[in-house]
Amino acid sequence: PLSLHDALPIWKQYGFHDTGVYTAFAVLLVYAAHGWFATHCAQHRQIQSFNGKGADKDAKEKTYSERVPPAAAAVRTVAALLTSVVYAAFPFAPATTSWPAFIGATFAFAVYWDLHFFFVHKTVHEYGTLYKWIHKLHHSEKQPNVFNAYFVTYQSHTLTEQLVVLIGAACGLPRDVFTWTMWWGTLGTYVEHCGHDVSSVRLSPLPITFGQLCTLLSPWSLVLGGETTGEHDWHHEKFTTNYALSFTYLDKLFGSFHPGRI
Secondary structure, three states, rough: OOOHHOOOOOOOOOHHHHHHHHHHHHHHHHHHHHHHHHHOHHEEEEEEEEOOOOOOOOOOOHHHHOOOHHHHHHHOOOOOOOOHHHHHEEEEEEEOOHHHHHHHHHHEEEEEEHHHHHHHHHHHHHHHHHHHHHHHHHHHOOOOOOHHHHHOOOOHHHHHHHHHHHHHHHOOOEEHHHHHHHHHHHHHHHHOOOOOOOOOOEEEOOOOHHHHHHHHHHOOOHHHOEOOOHHHHHHHHOOOOOOOEEEHHHHHHHHOOOOOOO
16 A cells, blocks of 8 residues: 555655756847847837937937947846756656646746736835845846846845745646746746837747737736736836736736836
């Protein structure tokens, strides 16, 4: 007969191999995304003018590739991503064994992360001392690019990502749900900071756009409202609205939502 120990799921540390693979992916992806926007993204997709003169129509607008190279943000991004090594020690529950379980756990983790991020993010914006110590670095650029996604202080990265993962792991987050959330979410946060509206970019040879793919992979955004690049770009421009990470319902509920530039 099986003992109680045999019947319980065995939690296992994420390990250095899987952590290293994710970290390498995240670093390579941010440079790849930066290169794609510099090379392929049409200027008409820019949400803000990059000339530093706001609505001055006589000023020459810069393309993504003409902007000052984000060297400092790139260095800080790589440094922040390298701290992902801590995930190697985090114990996760076994991978899910059915699609309903995977989808349900992914939904629950996404909702919690967005909730956690919203209240931490809103709090550090509303208290000057916390803002300067935790979050001001991230807002040193009002016209963000993909490297700004992780252009953060280490204390900010700990509070809004690593603490979330630790709490999720303690609550029984399945290993595969964590993996999927990090890989897809990393691309999502790069796009959210890219300063361009790429939702209508067609993913050839697939018959869908990037925006449709995002909805397909996060269908609960149809109910909770999906955070767009334009909305988060407005947060960087004005600082006082759109505090959520993935969904808009909390900003709408607390009166801090703004649709951003069209």
